[in-house]
Amino acid sequence: MAQSPKKVIWWIRRxxxxxxxxxxxxxxxxxxLVCPVFVIDPTLIGKYSAHNIRLEFMFNSLRSLNADIENEGGRINIHYGNPHEIxxxxxxxxxxxEVRAQYDPSQVSRIRDTKIGKLVPLKLTSGLSVVGASDVRSQSDxxxxxxxxxxxxxxxxAIYNSSKLPKINGEIQFTNFGDPSILNKFLSNSNKQFPASEIEAQTRLNSFLSLTKSPTLGMVKYKSNxxxxxxxGTSQLSPYLRFGLxxxxxxxxxxFDVLTRNPEFTSEVSTWISELAWRDFYIAKASNMHEFEDVNFxxxxxxxxxxxxxxxxxxxKTGYPIIDAIMRQLRIEGWISNRARMLAASFxxxxxxxxxxxxxxxxxxxLIDGDSFANDGGWKxxxxxxxxxxxxxxxxxxxxQAKKYDPNGEYVRRWVPELSGLPSPYVHEPWLLTNGQRLDNKMNGYPLPIVDLHEARDRALTTYKKLRATT
Structure with a gap:
């Protein structure tokens, strides 16, 4: 005799x-029998402009996921309002x-989940990180x-967890009474740099890990690029990890599979995996923040x-070309590399x-991949x-840093067109030009540096040392 299906709600989040x-x-x-539900919370999306690139990516991801679920005979039930009520x-x-949802360590999510957990049976699952925060602890716990x-x-x-990908036992069906039409009210502009779909995420990963398709980029040259x-030089998977595509x-x-089959690339693959570990590290810190002493200055x-x-x-418009290029790329594309983020934050x-x-x-x-725990963690x-x-x-x-990571000035010339005509010796230090040379090169009002680097470094070190001495 056939068993009746177990009914669960999949509260889609990340x-x-x-x-x-x-x-x-x-x-x-x-x-x-799974009822896929997504709640558009106005208190969360209201923090950002109507043309926010991250919200656009999220809504396009929802559209893509709904199409995938429709191929399985279902449909996402999308609502606008307060999750506690819906x-x-x-x-x-x-x-x-029961209601199933992926665990999220952010403070907003914890408060929300605690409230809803008092109203319905809420089962929080893993999936946000490779290894759960509670599983990576010292010998003294x-x-x-x-x-x-x-x-x-x-x-x-991580080796153990990634080798134990879950198997689906039994049949899974999706409900089809949802109404995704509300998505029509939100941004749907396609992002050519970051197409939002699970297939695109898989394609990017496979292309990056391929040791033959990109012999001068991808994993083959990851450590040097x-x-x-x-x-x-990176996989650019961060937006897809951010929303769980x-x-x-x-x-x-x-x-790890590439590492096992190609031990000669151990250094490259291990370095890339360590970047993923940083993501888990920040998730773990967000989950365990209550355990840390208050050492925040x-x-x-x-x-x-x-x-x-x-x-x-x-x-x-700082007058430092590499910083200005980074900040302009951020505003236009919504994505910059980790090196670029560190340089901008340090400055x-x-x-x-x-x-x-x-x-x-x-x-x-x-940021299209903006994540509070990783973003705050990196800045701190x-x-x-x-x-x-x-x-x-x-x-x-x-x-x-500019001369090391943009040796020919190509990056600066792309994002700071005022300097596109400058020769390499000056593209990173345009203030070395005479007034006449600045006019000849048509720098179009590119500013002089807003701060002297040597004076700024001395000021920072003096300030930090004084603070450390008094705390």
């Missing part, structure tokens, strides 16, 4: 995929046995606040409240001594505040 999604893993030999109603009307020991503990667990600003566990699974650090210099940084917090929270907020407004690390931060005396010199 897991917009069908492949390797723990929410859809059925651990019983009983059919599973989820319990759907749970009751559908007659579900404490959370790691520094990356290196975290990574050593994480590595073997990952920091280059004038090349596409691809499983981080599956990503690591395929990377943010509140009483003597930040400079210089709004004019902040604006110059935001809009790429704002060290050379300008402006509060890292100003910069973190600007990044979150413009660069600024030298918070648990496990980088040494305060680590100050990136934008000129040195």
């Amino acid at each position: 897991d917009m995929r069908l492949i390797d999604n723990p929410v859809l893993t059925n651990d019983i030999d009983r059919p599973l 989820i319990p109603v759907i749970y009751s009307e559908f007659g579900a046995s 404490k959370a790691y606040k520094i990356f290196t020991p975290f990574y050593k503990s994480w590595w073997n667990k 990952k920091d280059r600003l004038d090349k596409i 691809i499983s981080p566990r599956l990503v690591v699974n395929k990377a 943010t509140e009483y650090f003597p930040w400079r409240l210089d709004f004019e210099q902040y604006q110059s940084w935001c809009f790429g 704002l917090t060290k050379q300008l001594l402006i509060d890292w929270r100003w910069g973190a907020n600007w990044f979150m407004q413009h 690390w660069i600024a030298g505040v918070g648990a496990g931060a980088a040494p305060f005396f680590r100050i990136f010199n934008p000129i040195v």
Whole structure:
């Protein structure tokens, strides 16, 4: 006699995929009837402009996921409003046995899930990270606040977890009474650089890991190209990981497979996997923040409240070409490499001594892959505040960095067209030109540097040292 299906609600959040999604893993030999639900929360999307690139990517991802589910005979039930009001109603009307959702360590999500968990049976699953935050702890059962020991503990667990991709037992069906038409009210412009679909995420991963399709880029040259600003040296999977169009566990699974079959690329693959470990590290820190001592100097650090210099940084008018190129790429494309993020953050917090929270907020407004825990974690690390931060005396010199990672000035010329006609010796240091040369090269009003690097470095070191001595 056929068993009646177990009814569950899939509350879609940051897991917009069908492949390797723990929410859809059925651990019983009983059919599973899944009602896919997405709630557009106005309190969350209201923080951003109507043309925000991250929201656009999210809505396009939803459209793509709905198309995939329609191919399976179902449809997403999309609502606009407060999840605390909507989820319990759907749970009751559908007659579900539980609501399943992927765990999210952000403070907003925890508060929301705690409230809803009191109204309906809410089962939070893994899937956001390769290894769960509770599974990577020290021998004394404490959370790691520094990356290196975290990574050593994480590595073997990541190998094990990524090798145990779940198998679907029994039949899974999707309900088709949902109404996704509300998506028509939101942005639908296609993003040529980051097409939003699970298939695109899989294609990017396979292309990046291929050792034959891209012999001069991708994994083959990852270690030497990952920091280059004038090349596409990274996988650019971050937006897809941000919204769960691809499983981080599956990503690591395929990377380990390349490592096993091609040991000569151990250095390249291991370096790339370590970048994924950083993502897990920040997720773990967000999950375990209550365990860390309060070593955040943010509140009483003597930040400079210089709004004019902040604006110059935001809009790429600092007079330092590499910084300006980075900030202009951010505003136009909504994505910059990790090296670019570190350079921009270091300049704002060290050379300008402006509060890292100003910069973190600007990044979150413009990044297509903006993630609060990774974004805040990265900014605190660069600024030298918070648990496990980088040494305060680590100050990136934008000129040195530019010559190293954009040696011919191609990146600067692309994003700072005022300097497109300058020869390589001057493209990173245009202030070395005479007034006559500036006119001859038609620099179109490109500004002089807003700060002297040597003076700024001395000021930053003096300020940090004084603070450390008094705390």
